[in-house]
Ligand SMILES: Nc1ncnc2c1ncn2[C@@H]1O[C@H](COP(=O)(O)OP(=O)(O)O)[C@@H](O)[C@H]1O
C-alpha cells in the first residue's frame with residue numbers, strides 16, 4: 001500500500017477517529033481482514049464473518065503491530081469508525097489508485113475461467129513491470145479493494161479479477177479501480193439463480209466493457225456470441241480473441257496431448273508463435289488467449305507471450321490439478337468450482353486424458369443455479385454418461401438429478417452410483433480404481449469435494 005496517515009484515511013473514508021488513534025500514525029500496509037496476517041503498520045479491517053466477528057480480534061491485531069482498526073463500532077483499541085467497512089475499504093482503495101497515475105489496471109470477468117486467466121495474465125504481465133494480482137479469487141467487494149490496497153508506488157500493473165452475483169457489482173468494482181483494459185471470457189450459468197436469466201448474467205458482465213474509457217481496450221471472446229455482442233456496449237477499442245479465423249488474437253491448430261494439455265499456434269496480425277500450455281483441459285486455450293490479448297495490448301510481442309504462456313503454471317489450486325498416484329491412478333482435482341459450462345469443459349478434458357483408460361467422475365452439486373438447477377443437473381448427468389465413463393459417482397442429494405440424466409442415456413454401460421458424502425465417495429472410488437484409471441472430482445465450492453480429491457491423493461486424510 002502507499003503510506004497514509006490515520007488522518008488521511010479518516011478523511012478519505014469519512015471515518016470518525018476515536019481519540020486513542022493518533023492522527024499522525026502511519027498505515028504502511030498491508031490492509032487485512034484476518035488478524036493473523038497483521039504486520040507492523042497494518043490496518044486491520046474488522047468485518048462480521050459467518051463464524052466470527054472481526055471486532056473480537058481487534059486487540060490481537062493491535063498486539064501484532066496494527067496501526068489501527070477500521071471498524072463499524074468502537075472495538076476498544078485505536079480505531080477509525082465507519083458505518084460500512086467494505087464501503088470504506090472501497091473508498092480507500094480508490095483513493096490509492098487516484099494517487100498512482102502511472103498504474104494501469106487490467107480486469108478480467110466471465111462466468112468461468114476468471115482466476116485462471118488472471119493468473120496467466122499476471123505471469124505474462126509481470127515480465128513487463130511490477131504487477132499486483134489477487135490471491136486466489138479475491139474478486140468481490142471485499143477481496144478486490146484488499147487486492148488494490150496491495151499496490152505500491154512501484155506497481156505498474158494491477159491485474160484484477162471481477163465477479164458478480166447481481167447487477168451493478170462489476171460496475172462498483174470498476175469504480176474502485178477504473179480499468180483501462182477489460183477482458184470478458186464467457187457468459188454462462190454460474191450464479192444464474194441469483195440473476196434470474198442468462199441475459200441478466202450477460203448484462204452484468206457487460207458492465208466491465210461499459211466502464212472502459214474511450215482510450216481503453218475491451219478484450220472480448222469472439223467464440224461466445226453474448227460476449228462478442230458487448231462490442232456494442234463500450235467506447236473502448238475492441239480486440240477479440242478466440243479459435244475462429246476472424247479473431248484478432250487466435251489459436252490455430254489446437255491439439256491436446258495425452259495429459260489434456262493444449263498446444264497451438266498463437267496468431268495475431270503482428271506475428272505468430274507456438275504455445276504449449278502446462279494447464280490441463282482445452283478450455284484453458286480460451287483463458288490463455290485472453291491473457292495473451294491483454295499482455296499484447298500492454299506491449300508484449302507474440303513470441304514473448306507464447307513463451308510465457310508455455311512456462312505459466314496453475315497458481316491457484318484445485319483447478320484441473322493433476323496428481324499421479326504411485327499406484328498409477330491419476331486424480332484430477334477440479335473441485336474449486338462448478339457450473340454447467342465448467343463441468344462440460346472438465347468432462348471433455350477427462351475424456352482426452354483417459355483415452356483408452358478407464359475414467360471415473362465424482363460429481364457434486366453445482367450451486368446457485370436457481371430455478372433451472374434440477375434441469376441443469378440432469379443435463380450434466382446426461383453429458384457425463386455421454387463421456388463414456390467407467391463410473392459416475394454422484395455425491396449428495398442436491399446433485400441427485402444427475403442420476404436421472406445419466407440414466408436417460410441407454411447406450412452408456414458404466415456404473416452409476418449415488419453416495420451421501422465425501423467419505424462415502426472416497427470409499428466408492430478406492431473400491432473401484434485400478435492402476436491406469438483417471439478420476440475427476442468436481443463440484444461447487446459449497447460441496448467441499450476438494451476433500452475427496454485430497455484424500456484420494458493422500459494430501460489430507462478425511
Ligand atoms: N474458459 C473456460 N470455459 C469453461 N470452463 C472453464 C474455463 N476456464 C475454467 N473453467 C472451469 O471453471 C473452473 C473454475 O476456474 P476458475 O479459473 O477458477 O474460474 P472462476 O474464477 O471464473 O471461477 C475450472 O475448474 C474449470 O473447470
Ligand SMILES: [Mg+2]
Pocket residue numbers: 114115136137139161
Ligand atoms: Mg475465481
